[in-house]
Amino acid sequence: MKLAYQHKLSLKPVAPFNFNATVHKPSHFPAPVEYYEQGRYLFSLRLRSQIIGVEMINRGSTEKPAIDLALYAKSSLKPADLSDIRQAVTGRFDLESDLSEFYNGFAKDKILAPISKKYRGARAASSGSLYEFLIITILLQNTVVKRTVQMMDNLLQKYGTQIEFAGKKIYVIWPPEKMTEVSEQDLRDLKLGYRAKTIKRMSEDFIGKPIQEDKLRKLGRDDCKKELLKIYGVGKQSVWYLLFEHFHHYDAFETVSPWEQKIYSRLLFGKDIVSPEKILKEVDKRWGQYKMLASHLIFEDIFWQRKQGKALPWLEKEIRL
DNA sequence: CATCAGGGCCCTG
DNA sequence: CAGGGCCCTGAT
Numbered sequence: 001m002k003l004a005y006q007h008k009l010s011l012k013p014v015a016p017f018n019f020n021a022t023v024h025k026p027s028h029f030p031a032p033v034e035y036y037e038q039g040r041y042l043f044s045l046r047l048r049s050q051i052i053g054v055e056m057i058n059r060g061s062t063e064k065p066a067i068d069l070a071l072y073a074k075s076s077l078k079p080a081d082l083s084d085i086r087q088a089v090t091g092r093f094d095l096e097s098d099l100s101e102f103y104n105g106f107a108k109d110k111i112l113a114p115i116s117k118k119y120r121g122a123r124a125a126s127s128g129s130l131y132e133f134l135i136i137t138i139l140l141q142n143t144v145v146k147r148t149v150q151m152m153d154n155l156l157q158k159y160g161t162q163i164e165f166a167g168k169k170i171y172v173i174w175p176p177e178k179m180t181e182v183s184e185q186d187l188r189d190l191k192l193g194y195r196a197k198t199i200k201r202m203s204e205d206f207i208g209k210p211i212q213e214d215k216l217r218k219l220g221r222d223d224c225k226k227e228l229l230k231i232y233g234v235g236k237q238s239v240w241y242l243l244f245e246h247f248h249h250y251d252a253f254e255t256v257s258p259w260e261q262k263i264y265s266r267l268l269f270g271k272d273i274v275s276p277e278k279i280l281k282e283v284d285k286r287w288g289q290y291k292m293l294a295s296h297l298i299f300e301d302i303f304w305q306r307k308q309g310k311a312l313p314w315l316e317k318e319i320r321l
Numbered sequence: 322c323a324t325c326a327g328g329g330c331c332c333t334g
Numbered sequence: 335c336a337g338g339g340c341c342c343t344g345a346t
Contacts, residue, residue: 137329141327142329142330142340143328144327144328146344147327147343147344188341191343194341194342195341196341233330235330235331237328237329241328257328258328260328
């Protein structure tokens with residue numbers, strides 16, 4: 001499906017703002033629902049029944065941020081659509097948070113200071129909808145990245161829609177209702193295993209009396225967490241991915257999975273393995289209410305380095321792409 | 322060839 | 335609140 005250029009919007013994020021380190025997270029597994037290059041990011045969006053291709057272009061600097069959004073769709077966009085898109089993008093990329101206190105602080109922190117300077121203005125972001133994020137967290141469960149990638153590709157090819165805009169082809173995820181027409185066996189045939197059931201049940205939670213993403217955004221961290229844990233397939237590991245990346249609670253760091261444990265052990269203590277309790281205590285002591293944002297930056301930094309070709313053999317062992 | 326753990330979660334006892 | 339079961343795949 002080819003989408004035609006319809007409209008341009010201009011956004012002004014709150015400074016300091018780092019475009020590249022916000023829109024692109026090199027530690028994330030690659031899914032064909034987005035495209036990134038320096039200064040430019042494409043992703044797909046469903047708005048009511050419309051499919052929108054969004055192209056974000058960096059037009060500013062860290063201290064004077066500006067983003068242009070070029071919007072692509074089949075038919076023209078109404079003022080209400082534009083206002084919804086503006087709101088969605090602002091929310092998903094957390095453009096209105098003032099992080100100057102964080103980025104101006106911690107100057108004496110040996111680990112954080114150089115990284116905080118390097119990525120000044122970066123924030124947590126998740127370009128997809130809550131539903132899309134939940135699909136990803138389910139596919140991450142109890143498996144290795146390679147298989148997650150395969151499951152996601154299988155699902156998008158079968159149930160997603162391929163769109164072409166701004167010179168690129170990416171997918172847009174299916175609407176949750178789609179999964180009601182699909183049997184558990186259909187999903188198992190895509191090598192999803194027992195996740196088939198989880199995806200079906202989770203999708204149903206978005207229909208009828210749907211989960212309200214906007215309402216969840218307004219809740220405090222603990223209330224938001226409580227609501228998210230009610231969703232079938234969301235447990236203690238997925239919930240803080242959601243709280244941080246999707247809902248931007250910058251202190252949401254309460255569990256460490258085994259692979260992350262190894263990486264944080266190395267980055268914080270220079271050791272192969274340190275207990276999760278010790279890691280959590282350390283980040284809390286160092287960074288308090290910003291402990292997840294700070295940890296996220298040092299975590300992403302090694303993946304940026306890897307992307308730029310730096311050899312990190314100990315890391316390769318942990319990611320198994 | 323077989324066994325098993327892996328970016329967890331649900332359910333049961 | 336601990337522990338078993340769950341799908342599939344690549345590593346051993």
